[in-house]
Amino acid sequence: MSAVYFLTLRQLSGRWRIVVMTVLAALPVVIAVLMLRSSSAPSVREFETVVLSGMLAGSIAPLVVLAIAGAAFANELEDRTLANLTLSPLPRWEIVVPKLLAAITIAGPFIAVSALLTSHVAFLGDLRATIAVTVSALVGVALYASMFVWLGLVTTQAIGIGLLYIVLWEGFFAGFVAGARMLSIRHYAIALMHGLDGRRFAAGSHMSLVLAIVVAVVVFGGFLMLSIRRLRRMDVP
């Protein structure tokens, strides 16, 4: 398993990806600083809606994870090296799980640091709020990674379809259609944040903490199982 993990780490840590991820991860921090310095400082509710939910959980995190997790299998399918792994006697989960973990290992720190700095600046060092934002961002990374790893296995257009999903579903429908929030990773992460720091984020919660945790586990496990199933049944080029 470690061989697949370290191989994937090396494959996914290309220079351009690191640069793009760094720029994207820095955006919420910069926006938070600018908002706080403006003459009309936003309320917690406004800050959550614009920066934490809209930008970090709804755009930056999925984009960063898409660039990483979407390529975990897609690159190997494209350059036809996936057979090196699938022609090994490893059970298929021992290929999928390390690839997913490698994607989370690379994308996670960028989003975690971004969430930590953003919330630290915005909430003036409030430890509980900072932890709530950072943990929920990391959970969001894991959920998006699980979904995009699967997407990279089922289509060669993972990046394009992933972008459409981020813009249309997470950005548009889940923001305006109440029912769509039940199927939105962004809203699972936000619900988790609300549950971890109800004191600061209580208003406007759409989902209980318990339900958010259950749904997060189901989504993560579901896409993981779908990826394993796909790898067992697909034709490998």
Place this chain on the structure above:
Amino acid sequence: MSTAAPAIRVDGVSRWFGSVVAVSEISFDVMPGITGLLGPNGAGKTTLLRMMTGLAATSSGTVTVLGQPVRDNPPLYRRLGVMSEHETVYGFMTGRQFVRMMGKLRGVADLEPAVDRAISLVDLADAQHRPMDTYSRGMRQRMRLAATLVHDPEILILDEPLNGADPRQRVHFQHLLRKLAAEGRTIVLSSHILEEVEQLADTVLLIVNGKLAASGGFRAIRAALNQRPYHVRVMCDAPRRLASAVLALDSVDAVHVDPDGAIVVLSRNVLDLQIELPRLAQSAAISLRRVEPLDDSLESVFGYLVES
């Protein structure tokens, strides 16, 4: 006839992609030794090999390797070594790192000695610490073969393994495969080059248009090839005189004169024709300007074998 169980059994296998039939109702057994899968480009060799390795599903029929279904059977890969036709490698790895990783993935217990052995088998010890993106095409192929051999598999399936190899590397590769076969392994290799398979394979499976056109020893197939009629186009300064003269040769079946003045000779014994035609021209004081086979392409050779 051998009663031993076949190492690989392909039973009524077909594969289609939409309305395109890539492989159609193919059945054969593969026994230990070297089996050559021969056919022109696009004949279905790679699709067939991918089904034999479990990389692709069959549309119908079954493939068993060592008595077990090969599809969705990862433990079987401990006993199977596969080298695909794709030459992409992890360019950021050294050759040794690549072979070591493949050994680790295949559960090799005593890894470093196995890596040493595999790399020395392909004679690349000197280059093993260089990144693979600095290798020539032939070196990459050899290091990929080392990675295929690192877990000492009983069965080797090699898709166009000699691609990119220079003549010296080809000879080395052929010696190595013969040695591995002599140790009792089953080796299946594909090629679109007749001579390549002729030099190596004990048994030949000829695939044309997704069908098994012929199978058996290479001698039988070569004999069929030697009886194949050839059309040879001859340009000379006295075509009508040469046409009537060559009809007397035993190696010539028919002759006709083209409107452009060339004569086209039909021969079933082209080896004799090569000797007799210049002699005849010399004795008749006819100058030969050009002699060329009209249907010497591989596709026409395979086509003939299918028709016959």
